[in-house]
Amino acid sequence: MNKGGTLDLGWVKIIMTNAIHSGSCPGENNCFIPGGSAAGFVIQFNGHSIYHAGDTNVFTDMGIIDELYKPTVSLLPIGGHFTMAPKEAAYALTKFLHCTKFCHPIHFLTFVPPLTGDVP
Numbered sequence: 310m311n312k313g314g315t316l317d318l319g320w321v322k323i324i325m326t327n328a329i330h331s332g333s334c335p336g337e338n339n340c341f342i343p344g345g346s347a348a349g350f351v352i353q354f355n356g357h358s359i360y361h362a363g364d365t366n367v368f369t370d371m372g373i374i375d376e377l378y379k380p381t382v383s384l385l386p387i388g389g390h391f392t393m394a395p396k397e398a399a400y401a402l403t404k405f406l407h408c409t410k411f412c413h414p415i416h417f418l419t420f421v422p423p424l425t426g427d428v429p
Contacts, residue, residue, distance in 0.1 A: 371405035386416035
């Protein structure tokens with residue numbers, strides 16, 4: 310599977326989408342090594358579509374994800390240090406993710422500081 314690809318298990322489809330974020334893994338001597346590019350996922354089952362944005366900032370292609378997959382539930386990060394903050398997540402919902410009826414915030418208050426973003 311890769312970005313744009315779909316894993317079809319019959320009862321559920323999982324589509325890998327783009328995300329805007331760095332990707333690294335801890336290496337030797339406190340150095341980081343490349344860990345691949347960031348991704349999000351759309352999960353479709355029983356006529357429902359859920360968008361898990363993963364670690365990302367807001368980006369215009371979220372509008373394409375909305376048009377193609379029509380997610381009614383979105384999981385968006387709001388941490389504000391490593392990902393977008395609540396302000397950017399709200400912007401993504403109002404500008405790009407029009408089909409979303411429920412948004413679940415993710416990636417916040419896990420490392421305090423710096424992830425101080427909270428549900429507005």
